[in-house]
Amino acid sequence: MIWQIDTAMLLLVVVVALASLQVKDLLGAGILFGAYSFMMCVLWTVMGAVDVAFTEATVGAGVSTVLFIAAVFRTSRRTKD
Amino acid sequence: MTEFLQTGLTAHYNYWIYIILMLIGLWAMMAKVNLIKKIIGMNIFQTAIILFYVSIGAKKGGTIPILEHAPGHGHEYIMDAALYINPLPHVLMLTAIVVSVATLGVALALALKTYREHKTLDEDEILSHLSE
Amino acid sequence: MKKLAFVTILLLGIVLMAITADFPRWGDPLSPASTYLSPHFIEKTMEETSVPNIVTAVLGDYRGYDTMFETTVVFCAGAACFFILGSFGREEDDKIRYFRHRDTGVVLKVQPHGTRPSSRADFERIDPTWTPYDFIISRVAGLMIPFIQLFGLYVVAHGHHSPGGGFQGGVILAASFLLLALSHNMRTLSARISNKVLGLMSASGVLIYAGWGALALAFGGNFLDYSVLGVLLGLDPIAARSMGIMIVEIGVALTVMSTMIIIYNNVASLGAYDEGL
Numbered sequence: 001m002i003w004q005i006d007t008a009m010l011l012l013v014v015v016v017a018l019a020s021l022q023v024k025d026l027l028g029a030g031i032l033f034g035a036y037s038f039m040m041c042v043l044w045t046v047m048g049a050v051d052v053a054f055t056e057a058t059v060g061a062g063v064s065t066v067l068f069i070a071a072v073f074r075t076s077r078r079t080k081d
Numbered sequence: 082m083t084e085f086l087q088t089g090l091t092a093h094y095n096y097w098i099y100i101i102l103m104l105i106g107l108w109a110m111m112a113k114v115n116l117i118k119k120i121i122g123m124n125i126f127q128t129a130i131i132l133f134y135v136s137i138g139a140k141k142g143g144t145i146p147i148l149e150h151a152p153g154h155g156h157e158y159i160m161d162a163a164l165y166i167n168p169l170p171h172v173l174m175l176t177a178i179v180v181s182v183a184t185l186g187v188a189l190a191l192a193l194k195t196y197r198e199h200k201t202l203d204e205d206e207i208l209s210h211l212s213e
Numbered sequence: 214m215k216k217l218a219f220v221t222i223l224l225l226g227i228v229l230m231a232i233t234a235d236f237p238r239w240g241d242p243l244s245p246a247s248t249y250l251s252p253h254f255i256e257k258t259m260e261e262t263s264v265p266n267i268v269t270a271v272l273g274d275y276r277g278y279d280t281m282f283e284t285t286v287v288f289c290a291g292a293a294c295f296f297i298l299g300s301f302g303r304e305e306d307d308k309i310r311y312f313r314h315r316d317t318g319v320v321l322k323v324q325p326h327g328t329r330p331s332s333r334a335d336f337e338r339i340d341p342t343w344t345p346y347d348f349i350i351s352r353v354a355g356l357m358i359p360f361i362q363l364f365g366l367y368v369v370a371h372g373h374h375s376p377g378g379g380f381q382g383g384v385i386l387a388a389s390f391l392l393l394a395l396s397h398n399m400r401t402l403s404a405r406i407s408n409k410v411l412g413l414m415s416a417s418g419v420l421i422y423a424g425w426g427a428l429a430l431a432f433g434g435n436f437l438d439y440s441v442l443g444v445l446l447g448l449d450p451i452a453a454r455s456m457g458i459m460i461v462e463i464g465v466a467l468t469v470m471s472t473m474i475i476i477y478n479n480v481a482s483l484g485a486y487d488e489g490l
Contacts, residue, residue: 010098017102017125021109026117033121040128048145048166049135050376051268052174056128058384059182063473064124066391070481071189072117075196079115080203085234096233104226111218140247141240147375148258148265158259162252163242168267169251172276175268176283179380179469183290186476190297193480 383469418468
């Protein structure tokens with residue numbers, strides 16, 4: 001629980017979450033969401049929750065990102081906001 | 082007010098960041114017009130709440146909640162409760178993560194069905210289709 | 214509408230931040246969350262269930278009712294995806310279909326109600342969005358998939374002594390099948406595992422979990438009390454609890470794996486199961 005790493009990671013997580021909501025390309029939003037999910041996994045590993053981080057790494061950065069990209073592939077890729 | 086800010090910035094700053102993350106997710110669900118952005122906001126909300134719960138279980142100086150062997154004995158385990166971090170929030174949040182991915186699958190299925198009907202993922206256009 | 218949403222969020226944020234003044238410090242060992250039940254779990258897990266991974270013991274044994282319903286929720290989500298997006302009905306004959314000869318690459322366009330090529334082995338059915346497959350990607354993915362599956366099985370089996378368990382192993386196994394679908398073709402995945410088998414596997418995972426708990430009822434204990442099943446397995450009650458956790462984790466892994474593949478099949482092909490990503 002080194003507080004420097006924790007604070008830096010938390011601020012980075014907020015930045016990536018805001019970025020994935022603001023880009024106008026839905027494919028980029030999906031990829032940024034995968035990066036957000038992986039950064040959450042690293043945060044939980046630093047806090048000591050290894051089981052939760054394992055699950056989030058497989059589910060969030062694996063299956064969830066693939067589902068988003070599959071859904072974007074089947075619909076349109078641009079968005080107005 | 083000032084001592085609230087002072088103790089807050091040194092002791093409770095992590096809770097403030099969790100609240101900011103939760104509110105980003107909630108704002109995205111309400112204010113965004115695209116359906117996929119709303120679904121991303123829902124997931125950000127869910128992972129922020131999981132982060133809050135997991136951080137409750139952290140302990141200064143504790144190690145991961147898997148029992149360790151006592152050095153030199155081999156068969157006995159160290160079972161001091163202050164040495165391990167709290168495992169209860171981890172258990173609850175494991176269930177929450179799997180339920181969140183199941184919800185994501187159903188939400189994406191509904192969004193695709195909406196796209197098949199209205200040929201758009203924009204909330205304003207869908208509402209104008211429905212009201213005419 | 215957006216201004217109203219922003220003002221609401223701001224007010225909610227101020228109220229929540231005012232509440233955090235009462236929270237314990239981050240990392241306090243005497244916080245209320247760490248004082249009542251969790252010392253009991255940490256100290257008594259080894260002598261009651263003989264499983265060193267405390268999270269797996271609590272998930273599978275002490276809070277097993279919760280995990281059983283969560284498996285049911287995952288199964289229901291898979292079923293819901295199938296019902297929302299699945300298109301029922303046979304393959305329509307009144308559309309233009311394309312068939313490609315495997316060896317030469319010649320594509321035949323068959324008009325509505327026309328006769329399809331008779332030899333299934335030489336011709337494969339493709340769609341207008343078909344792209345030629347990359348040899349390198351499909352071969353390298355084909356080499357990696359058995360090792361990913363072996364790792365997934367290892368994670369399921371070692372949930373007692375290391376981080377892991379049923380959920381993580383099930384998702385890793387599902388990811389190996391998704392790799393097959395992404396690198397080759399969704400029809401290749403359907404040829405390996407049909408949707409009927411997937412539906413049956415996800416239901417049987419829930420059946421294994423609930424059935425194992427109900428078997429404990431038949432032997433005289435409470436529902437989901439694995440220690441009375443020691444007579445069935447030939448073990449003392451403590452080891453029977455450890456083995457009971459293992460068996461329900463297998464059920465959970467089966468359900469989670471098949472549900473992830475079902476959700477991917479439905480979302481990536483809009484219910485038609487022909488051509489995915």
